[in-house]
Amino acid sequence: MNGNKTVLSDDVTENKRLLNERMQGTEDLVMSDAFNGQGEALTVCYLEGLIDSRRLEQTLVLYMENKRLFPAFRTDSKLHSIEEVTDCLVSGMTVLLFTEPAYGVAIDTLGVQLRNVEEPPSEATVKGSRSGFTESLYNNLALIRFQFPAASLKVEFRKVGYLSKTTIAVLSVGGITNAEILGEVHRRIGEISEDAILGSNDIEEWITDNRGTMFPLIESTERPDRVVGALLDGRIAVLVQGTPFALLLPFVFLQAFQVSEDYSWNYYIGSAMRVLRLLSGLIGMLLPAFYVATVTFHHELVPTPLLQSIAAAKEPVPFPAVVESTAMMLAFEIMREAGIRMPKQVGQAVSIVGALILGQAAVQAGIVSPIMVIVAALTGICTFTLPPTMMNYVIRVLQFGMTFLASLLGYVGITVGIIMLLTYLASLRSFGVPYLGPVAPFDMSELTDVLVRRPSTSKNRRPSLFRAINLNRNRGKTR
């Protein structure tokens, strides 16, 4: 244990010097000497600003009155080395150093200003739980425990990043989660050799099955209810200190079309919304490609009156359909990106420019046809219906590829594109689970679950896809 570590000495000044040296002489380190009620000398060390001074004061007062209160604090084990002390200091604890015998005691006094629990902005709902994760890991764990107060919920802490030592929590449910997958998660987390973990995406990239793919193989969510739902399906959640996004794994492609809100509505409505999302996913990926293929290769396939309208609208446009389409889609992407990055005060300007210049004026100037504007707008909006933001970025990238293929080979090109895409998706795995499941490998009952939101009373089995140990959801009654 003491291999490379500097043991605390009995000399107060020496301890201070060692600490200062270890902390690179940082100036926010406060070390002050004091005496307790029994006349013992002690040194209070903490990082200024990182601690809640009122909490520290209360703790110290309590300590002065009664030394035995210490075991009540979270970290009650004694510290014996400078490295342990500094690790505690940087994570917001206050360390009391004693001499003769030389040891330190860490008390949790972390006091960072964090935002409150708010509705998650990236996963808003109309009906359903409105709380979202914050940057605080323990708070997030508390939110999950609050929603799912079960003794079988297991939290395992890991420290990753050799410099940052970020705490991450791996959540599983005993009796449901498959131990093999859980073991694999731990093994992959153990392989992380980065210096600092800045967000959950760092973890995602380290532990994903395939680092070369653009498809998300791990889901991330801001919603505690979604995490609980996933845990009950036998999936595993990974929470990272400092990020409001929890990672859920394994993740399969078709889950991108499911929202936890589906379960808040009547099941007919929920099912209809699921089908609608699937449809908009398809439209979002293929509509511009279909438009380009149709107006350049397959004019016969359009009803005559419609073709007449399209042709009349396209008459003044000087560009080929593929250029027109790519330009409009690109303009849409630029506006979307600007909409996220710009300060809120200039938001109006962008929307006016977007709607007027790109919509109306471009049509009047004869640069794009009005049909193309409709296609671009519909496509853009359709992709936003997919709940995982990552998935709608992927679909928008694919849409450019599909348009390119369509412009070269027409519908044949689109077919080639779809076949290539499906082949590729079938080759992906998320923690050993086939990415295209339950379509391939085919499972009728679970595929129904993808399209239809079953009533709670008849949803009595967990998906077998995630290899849960116990597939039975309902007590007693089985299907």
Next chain:
Amino acid sequence: MNARSGLMILAIGVCLLSSGCKGIMELNQLHIVHTVGIDAGRNNGVKITAEIARLSASGQQPKGMQDRTFYLSGEGNSLFEAARLMRTKTDRTLLWGHATVVVISKAAAEQGIGKHIMAIRKLRQFRNSTLVYVTEGKASEVLEATMPNATITSQALRGLSEGGESTALTQQTTLIDVYKDLINQYRDIHIPAVQLLEDPSGKKKSLLKSEGLYAFDNDRIVGLMKFRETKGYYRAMGSLSGSVETIPCGQHQTVSFENTSSNSRLKTYLDANGNPNVRIEINADLNLVSVQCEKSQEGTISLIKQWEEELNKAISDDVERFIAFSQKNHSDLLGIKERIHRKYPKHWKKIKDKWDEIYPTTKFSVEVHTRIDHTNFTT
């Protein structure tokens, strides 16, 4: 990236570049042909006229099917040659796939319609659902006719063909129908007629009217079936849905009925001498729609009975007129030939060569049962 994937990308790239973009045609490099007219040309040739939509000028809202049209024509020894030669007069490629109607002039049909239909089929661009019409005069003049609210003639002709459901005077005959009759030879071809009418306002404009059918013997046109023959034909085929039947009632007055349903049963059999006989049984339901004469207050049931008998007579008259026309012109529109072939295959071999003489002497018997469904009498 290793060499293998690089090679693969190169291969895909070469494939796409060399085969891609083949057959690409932007919409503003195309003329959309809406109607095609086929006329007889000089020296036994063929003249083809295309009605093409003139697309709205820029800055205006697209007008859809209300755009003005212009015409292009070409003449050649064959339909294909004529169509190709049209390209010399136009700046854009012609898109034939959207031709909704093909109008053939009677003069061209007299030379034989088969070669034209085959040529159109071989062009491969036309839809199977393209409608076919035959006109008395020049097909190109039909194309130039303007109907109110339908500047594109194909739209007008499509609309006219739909009227057949309520008048039983025309029908939707498509390219594939004609082609099937031509190839299978189960029955002779019939194609609805379209005629130009002078606009009563006396201006240069002319209207279109679709009434009657042109009957064919093989691929030669033989004659026009008018009002009653056409109705008789649809009755005999059982393909009539709505039509008007009138019977006289007193002096210059009539009772009118609307047909609501009609079906027929055709039976062929050989008599003792081995001559083919045909029996046509027709069942029809009608509604009373107008009574011009005074109706006697009593005996309504017997009156209806009497009307039904008169209707039976009127309808069987129509059918008989059609049969007379058909026998006179050797136009076997009902497909009696095929029915006998199928029912008496052995006997058919004996009479096959003499069929053209046998058909005009075939005995037809017509039996009509009408039923007046609703009289709407309130008293």
